Amino acid sequence: MKAIGGLNSLGKxxxxxxxxxxxxxxxxxxNVSIPWIDLTYTGGPLKYSATACIGGxxxxxxxIFGGISPLGVNQSFVNPFDTNKQQWINITSVGNIPPNKAYISCANFDNGLIAIFAGSAINDLWIFNTLTLTWSLSNATNAPLRMYDYCAVTLPDGNILYIGGDNSTGSSGYTPMNKVSFIF
Known part of the structure; x- marks a missing residue:
């Protein structure tokens, strides 16, 4: 479980x-035995509404993928942190890099791949290979409708389960928790 950034009580x-x-x-x-590892001192990206998955x-x-940075701060769509070296790594991704997205969730797989569903603009599925640092746009079968603020969970069979979220179809665009979507 990872967390980065967010907004503090002053909205910063x-x-x-x-x-x-x-x-x-x-x-x-x-609470004392819960093994939280604080890496704030490492000087990571300043953003909120990003998502994080492990890989390598x-x-x-x-x-760390996507997110919203403060005005005037330009940051990469992908920000990797090496847990062995305890430092942020600058990378150059290969392939079509998705446009910046926020309010997204990623799903990771044992083979080093991470899937990121589009978010609010369109319903596309991007795949990031954490071993080769390459991007590809997937032709996902049974893609859910566009949404954001959802939770993506990788199931043991390799399917991705999408729970909740907002589909932006009006004032009550939130998806009920009993309605889930799968990508195979």
Missing amino acids: TSDVFFYLDVSKPFTTTD KNNDMIF
Whole structure:
């Protein structure tokens, strides 16, 4: 579980960056034993409404995608963090790079691929290969309608489950939690 940025109580973009190490046992009844790893000191990107997934050869990279930066701050669509070196890495992506997106969620796979559904503009599915740093636009079957503020979950069979979100079809565009979408 990863988190980056957000808005603080004054409505300003925050620079917090932390993750929960779920590879170690812990109990939820004892807040002290929850293994939160604070990486705010590393000077990560300043943005909110971004999404993060792990990838790389040994799942030792955290990739931050999209988000909204403060006015006048220009940041990359992809910001990778190397957990072994404890530092941000500058990369050059190859292929058609998606336009910046916010209010999105990513789904990662064991083979180093990360899928990002379009968000609010159109319903396209972008695939980022964390091993080769290449992008491709997928022809997803059964793509859900355009949406944002959703949760993407990779299922054990490789399907992606999309839960909730807002489909921007009016004042009550929120998708009920009992209506889910799959991409195969």
